[in-house]
Amino acid sequence: MKTETPTPHPEQPAAVNLRAKYVRLIERRPDGQVSFEFSIGWPELAVELMLPSDAFDEFCARHEVIWRDEPFLATTTNGDQPR
Numbered sequence: 320m321k322t323e324t325p326t327p328h329p330e331q332p333a334a335v336n337l338r339a340k341y342v343r344l345i346e347r348r349p350d351g352q353v354s355f356e357f358s359i360g361w362p363e364l365a366v367e368l369m370l371p372s373d374a375f376d377e378f379c380a381r382h383e384v385i386w387r388d389e390p391f392l393a394t395t396t397n398g399d400q401p402r
Contacts, residue, residue, distance in 0.1 A: 327386070335361060336378075337359060337360045337368055339359070339360060339362075339385060340357070340358070340359050340363045340383065340384045340385065341357070341358045341359075341365070341384060341385050341386075341387050342355050342356065342357055342379055342382075342384040342385070342387065343355060343356040343365070343386075343387040343388070344386075344387055345367070347363045351371055351372050352369050352371060352372070353369065353370055353371070353372050353375040354367065354368075354369045354392065355367070355369075355370075355375065356368075356387075357384075362385075362387060366382040367396060
């Protein structure tokens with residue numbers, strides 16, 4: 320009788336919390352605009368946005384953001400560091 324070796328299951332991706340919203344402040348400009356990075360679930364995957372200061376404060380309060388002090392320092396596939 321031939322016994323089959325079980326095939327290993329591919330690693331399951333880590334569960335992600337899509338309720339976790341992250342903000343990293345980039346700059347508060349003299350013209351009242353605020354530049355920041357925003358991400359949902361994965362802090363290392365962010366978009367750069369800009370809002371007027373009052374709208375930024377409301378945005379952060381509404382989304383109950385988690386503040387990040389430093390950018391995510393991952394190495395890209397070609398070995399460069401993100402900006």
